[in-house]
Amino acid sequence: MKGVVIAVLLMVAMVQFMAKPGVEAAVTCPQVTSALAPCLTYLTTGAGAPPPLCCSGLGNLQKMAQTSADKQVACNCAKDAAARVPNIKEDAAASLPAKCNIQVNFPISKNTNCQE
Numbered sequence: 001m002k003g004v005v006i007a008v009l010l011m012v013a014m015v016q017f018m019a020k021p022g023v024e025a026a027v028t029c030p031q032v033t034s035a036l037a038p039c040l041t042y043l044t045t046g047a048g049a050p051p052p053l054c055c056s057g058l059g060n061l062q063k064m065a066q067t068s069a070d071k072q073v074a075c076n077c078a079k080d081a082a083a084r085v086p087n088i089k090e091d092a093a094a095s096l097p098a099k100c101n102i103q104v105n106f107p108i109s110k111n112t113n114c115q116e
Helices: 002-016 029-045 051-064 068-083 092-098
Strands: none
Touching: 002 051, 002 092, 029 068, 029 092, 051 092
């Protein structure tokens, strides 16, 4: 279950970092999963605020994913993980960046196209 929640969190983070294909990625799925693992409870319950470790992981992921390739890898990793967690709250995922004071210019959703 923890892996599933992490996957959902990764999905949210990946949407934030969507980019066009390009150079080979340096970000890996295990890095994405590790960064977003603390968000699992928040994403599945939608209750309260995300824990500080969740927000710091999301911020670290944003810093790691600088290239288009990195952003695509992160997005795809997050979406794959989220697909394994059926009880992720879409509204919690969408609100995660704002609750962590991290700005994104697109909606965070399971339906995000990581190729764009």
